[in-house]
Amino acid sequence: MRRSGIKIMAGLIGLIKPLFHFMLMAIILGVLGFLCSISLTILGTSAVLKLLAFPAYFSLKAIFTMLILFAVLRGFLRYGEQRCNHYIAFKLLAIIRDKVFASLRRLCPAKLEGRDKGNLISIITEDIELLEVFYAHTISPIVIAIITSLIFVFFIGNFSFSLGLIAAVSYIFIGGIIPLFNGKKIKTYGMDYRNNIGKMNSVFLESLRGLGELIQFGQTKNRLDEINKLTENISAKEKKLKEAESLTKAITDFSILGFTAIMLLAAMTQFSWGVLSFEKALLATVTLMSSFGPVVALSNLSNNLAHTLASGERVLSLLEESPMVEEKTDGKNIPFHGVECKNLTFGYREEEILQNLFIDIPCGKIIGIHGKSGCGKSTLLKLLMRFWDKTSGSIKFSDTEIEEINTASLRSNESYCTQETYLFHDTIGNNIGLAKADSTEEEIIAAAKKASLHNFVETLPKGYQTPIGELGDTLSGGEKQRIGLARAFLSGAPFMLLDEPTSNLDSLNEGIILKSLNEAENVTILLVSHRKSTLGIASKVYSAERGRLS
Ligand SMILES: Nc1ncnc2c1ncn2[C@@H]1O[C@H](COP(=O)(O)OP(=O)(O)OP(=O)(O)O)[C@@H](O)[C@H]1O
Ligand SMILES: [Mg+2]
DSSP, rough: OOOOOHHHHHHHHHHTGHHHHHHHHHHHHHHHHHHHHHHHHHHHHHHHHHHOOOOSSOOOHHHHHHHHHHHHHHHHHHHHHHHHHHHHHHHHHHHHHHHHHHHHHHHHTGGGTOOOOHHHHHHIIIIIHHHHHHHHHHHHHHHHHHHHHHHHHHHHHHHHHHHHHHHHHHHIIIIIIHHHHHHHHHHHHHHHHHHHHHHHHHHHHHHHHHHHHHOOOOOOHHHHHHHHHHHHHHHHHHHHHHHHHHHHHHHHHHHHHHHHHHHHHHHHHHHHHHHSOHHHHHHHHHHHTTTOOHHHHHHHHHHHHHHHHHHHHHHHHHHHHHOOSSSSSSOOOOOOOEEEEEEEEEEESSSSSEEEEEEEEOOOOOOEEOOOSSSSSHHHHHTTTSSSSSEEEEEEEEEGGGGGGGHHHHHHHHEESSEEEEEEEEBBHHHHTTTTTTHHHHHHHHHHHHHTTTHHHHHSSSSOBBBOOOGGSSHHHHHHHHHHHHHHHHHOOOOEEEEEEETOOOOHHHHHOOOEEEEEEESSEEESSOOOOTTOOOOOEEETBBEEEE
C-alpha cells in the first residue's frame, strides 16, 4: 500500500527524536545565516542610498562595519548549520541501519524465504544512503524557509501592508505551491525508479550466481536483453525526473523575475502616489529580490524529494513489516530432555504439508525420518527450530510447548544442519568456528574429525586457514556438507537436527560420520535421510508419505 508524502515524512521525522536539539541548533544557525546574507544586499542598498544623500538609519561607517561583520559571520553560521545537519544525518543513518538489520533479524527466516535479495540489498545500501538528503537537506531548510520568509514579510510589511502581502504570496508560491505541484507529479516516477534499481540489483546478483547455468543453456542473450530492457526503463524514469526538474527550475526562475517585477511596479506606484518614500520602495524591492534563497532551496528540494520519499517508504515498510514468528523473550529457559509432537499440522499457505503428525524423540536416542521428496521432512525440522509456527497440534520440548520457550534458549539446545550448507567468504576454520563462540582450534579440529573433514583439510597447503570463495565456490558438494556437519558437532547442542547429512558423500565418509554420530554422548539426533544405509543407526524410523508420517 502506498502512503502519502506527508506520512512518509512524519515517519522519517519520528526517527529524529533523540537528536532533536541538534536539529533545533541547525535551524537557528540556518535562519541567522540567511538573515546575514540577505542583510548584505539590504546594507549595500542602504550605503548607495546614503551616498546619494537619501536619509538612512546608519552612518556609512556603521554600514560598512556591519557588512564585513555579517559577511564573515555568514560563513561561520553556514558552517555550523551544515555541520549540525550532517551530524544528524549520518548519526541517523547509523541508527536506521541498525534498525533495518534488527528488523531483518526479526523477519528471519520465514519472511525472507523466497524474498528478492537484490532488492533487499538496495534497500540496505542505496535507499538508506539516500535518506541523508532528507535529514541533512530537507527538514531544516523547510523550517528555515518558513521562519526567514515570515521575518521578511513583516520587514517589507512594515514599509507597506500591500507590499508585505505581495512578498507573502511570492514566498508561498515559490516555496510551497511549486514544490507541492512538482512533488505530486514526480512521486510515482521516483518510486518506479527506486523499484527498478532494486530489480536491476536482483537480476545482476542472480545472473552472477547462475552464470554457469546461463552459459550452459544458452540464456546469456536473453539475460542481456532483460538487463537492457531494465536499463532503458530506468533511463526513461530518470529522464522524466530530469524533465520535471528542469521545468521546476524554469518556473521558479520565471516566478522570481515576475514577483520582483510586480513588487517593483507596486512599490513605484505607491511612491508616485506619495504614500511611500523612494528609499523604502527601493529597499522593499531589493529585499524581496535577495530573499528568495530559502524558498528556492525548497523548490529545488522537491526534485530530490521524489527519490528520498521513495527510499523512505521502502525503508519504513521494511522496518514496519511484522515477522511470521515472534521472538519469545519472556518465556521459559529449558534444559533439553526430549521432544514430542502430537497431532501436528502445518502448511506454508492453505495447503497442509504436515497433517496430524505424531513423533516421539526420546532423550539420547537417534530417530530417523524417511520419505519421498517434498513430503515435508525439512519442514518438520524448521518447525522444531521454530523458524515457522505450527498451524495446530502440539510440539512439546522438554514437556513445554515450543511457543512458551525463550527463542534463545530453544536455539541454544539445537544444532540444525540444513540440506544446503551456507558458507561464508572466509577461511574453513572460521566457517566451522561459526557454530560456537570463542571455539578453540582443538575444538574445531575435533569437530572436523567427527565430520570426516580433517584429513581433507590437512591436504590443503594452508589447512584451516584456507579461504573458501563466496558460497564455498572452491569446494565440492561433499566437502561443503561436511563443513555443515562439523558445525553441528562443534556447537555441542544436546539436540541435533540433521537434514540429509550424507546425501553427497561416498560410503567411506558416510561410515566415518555415522560412527561419530553413534558414538556421540549426551545428544539426541533427528536424522532425515533418503538412504536406508544412513538410517541404519536410528533406533526408530518414521516413514513419511506426503502429509503422513507413521
Ligand atoms: N517457504 C515455503 N513456502 C511455501 N512452500 C514451501 C516452502 N518451503 C517448502 N515448501 C513446500 O513444502 C513442501 C515440503 O517441503 P520440504 O522442504 O519440507 O520437503 P522435503 O520432504 O524436505 O523434500 P526433500 O526430500 O526434497 O528435501 C514442498 O512441496 C515445498 O514445495
Ligand atoms: Mg528437505
